[in-house]
Each structure stands twice: as C-alpha cells, then as structure tokens.
Amino acid sequence: MAVAILSILGSLVFGFVGIRSYNLPRLTYSDGSVLRDVESGEISAQNLLEAKVFESEDRDSSHEISWNNEMMIFTFSTDSIELVEKDSGKAVINLSLSKYDYIMAIHIQETKLFADKDNYLAILAELRATSRLALLMFFSNDGKEIYRELIRRETPDMSLFKNRIDDVREDTILLNENTYIYKSKVF
Numbered sequence: 291m292a293v294a295i296l297s298i299l300g301s302l303v304f305g306f307v308g309i310r311s312y313n314l315p316r317l318t319y320s321d322g323s324v325l326r327d328v329e330s331g332e333i334s335a336q337n338l339l340e341a342k343v344f345e346s347e348d349r350d351s352s353h354e355i356s357w358n359n360e361m362m363i364f365t366f367s368t369d370s371i372e373l374v375e376k377d378s379g380k381a382v383i384n385l386s387l388s389k390y391d392y393i394m395a396i397h398i399q400e401t402k403l404f405a406d407k408d409n410y411l412a413i414l415a416e417l418r419a420t421s422r423l424a425l426l427m428f429f430s431n432d433g434k435e436i437y438r439e440l441i442r443r444e445t446p447d448m449s450l451f452k453n454r455i456d457d458v459r460e461d462t463i464l465l466n467e468n469t470y471i472y473k474s475k476v477f
Contacts, residue, residue, distance in 0.1 A: 313390065313423060319438040322475060324403065324428055326439070329469040337454035338463070341399035341414070349393075357382075357400055358408045358431055368392035371413065373433070382433040383411075390425060390440075391418035397450040403474040405458035407431065412462045412472070414450045416443065424448055426464060428472070441466065 344353060344366065353364045354376065361376040369392055373383040387393060397414035404410075408431035415425040422444075428437040444467030451463040455473075462472040 313421065313440070315423065315440050315442040317439050319435065321436045324437040325473055325475050327471045327473070329471055338451050339399075339454075341397040341412070341450040341452075344396045344398070346394050348396075355398060355400075357411055364398065366393055366396050366415075371396070371415065373411075383429055385427075385435075387415065387425065390415075391421040391423065394418060397448075399450050399452050399462065401428075401452045401462045402458070402460040403428070403462075410436070412450060412452075414448065414464065416448060419446075426450075426472075428462075437472075444468075 342355065344364075348366075350367055351365065355362050355364050355373075357373075362382065363374050363376050365372050369386065369388040369390075371383060371385045371387065371393075372381065374381050393415050395416040397412075397416075399412045399414075400409045401412050402409050410431065411429045413427045413429070415427070417423045417425065422442060424441045424443045426437075426439045426441055427435055430436050441464075445465075447465075449465040451465070452460045453463050453471075454460050459474065464470040464472065
C-alpha cells in the first residue's frame with residue numbers, strides 16, 4: 291500500500307515538474323546573430339525611444355503599426371501573435387505561444403540591428419503576472435524568428451527601448467531589474 295501511494299505521489303510530482311519545465315527562464319532559440327550584454331552602470335542613451343505597448347484590453351483587436359515603411363496590422367490574443375501586411379493581407383508573423391502562460395501585454399519595437407539590412411522587429415510578451423515571466427523575440431524583416439529568450443520578470447514595470455548608436459545601427463534595451471542590451475553580433 292505504501293509503495294502504491296509513493297508511486298502515485300512520485301508521478302504527480304514528476305508530472306508537475308515536467309509540465310512546468312518549459313517555463314524556466316533561458317535562451318530558447320538563437321541563430322547566433324544577436325548578442326546580449328548586462329549593463330551594470332549607467333547607459334549612454336542620447337537617442338532612446340520606448341517601444342509601443344499593448345495591454346490586455348488591446349487583445350483581439352487590430353492595431354496599425356509601421357515596419358520598414360509598410361503599414362502592418364498587428365493582433366494578439368492570450369496565446370498568439372499575428373502581423374499581416376495591411377495592403378496584401380499576407381501574414382508576416384503568425385506565432386502560437388500556447389505552451390506558455392497567457393499573454394498580458396506586448397511591447398513592440400522596430401530596431402536596426404544590422405547596418406546593411408532593413409529593420410528588425412523586437413517583441414516582448416509579458417506573460418501571466420503570477421508566472422513572473424516574459425518572452426523576448428527578434429524577427430528579421432521577412433518575419434523569420436532569429437532570437438527567443440524566456441526571461442524572469444524581476445519588476446512589474448519591464449520596458450523595451452531602442453537606442454540609436456550611430457546612423458546605421460541601434461541597440462535594443464530591456465529594463466528589468468538589470469539593464470540588458472541586445473545588439474548585432476556583426477557590426
């Protein structure tokens with residue numbers, strides 16, 4: 291009898307850990323082109339621009355944004371993000387996040403990671419408040435995901451910015467408890 295009870299308890303614990311293991315903060319994907327630095331001191335930010343933020347009340351509604359001088363329609367639900375070209379209706383980004391906790395807010399920022407290419411798109415998805423997690427993703431101009439990181443949200447007021455470094459490149463800055471700077475590997 292004791293063996294049966296221990297077996298059931300072990301299965302429950304193992305199942306719980308197994309279900310939650312995908313929600314551990316970590317780098318989940320990178321094509322190697324984005325680097326992350328942690329800045330301990332003040333950052334030099336003469337040209338800082340904050341990302342556009344969509345809150346939970348903006349879910350399931352269409353929002354116009356500009357990306358590489360093209361109008362796009364952006365929508366998000368509790369578990370998906372979609373970006374389509376306004377004129378053609380072609381889906382550029384269609385992303386299911388159903389394995390993560392539901393999306394509370396989205397920060398979206400166009401950023402120039404590489405000097406010789408079109409702007410990339412940084413999306414920070416703040417997940418359910420009690421999970422204390424957020425998901426940061428970068429997309430190339432053709433909608434291909436190049437970076438994904440699951441981040442522990444250390445402050446309720448996470449912010450995403452871009453900082454113009456020079457005429458050809460911008461860094462993406464994430465303010466959490468620390469300051470994280472995301473930049474291109476190749477300058």
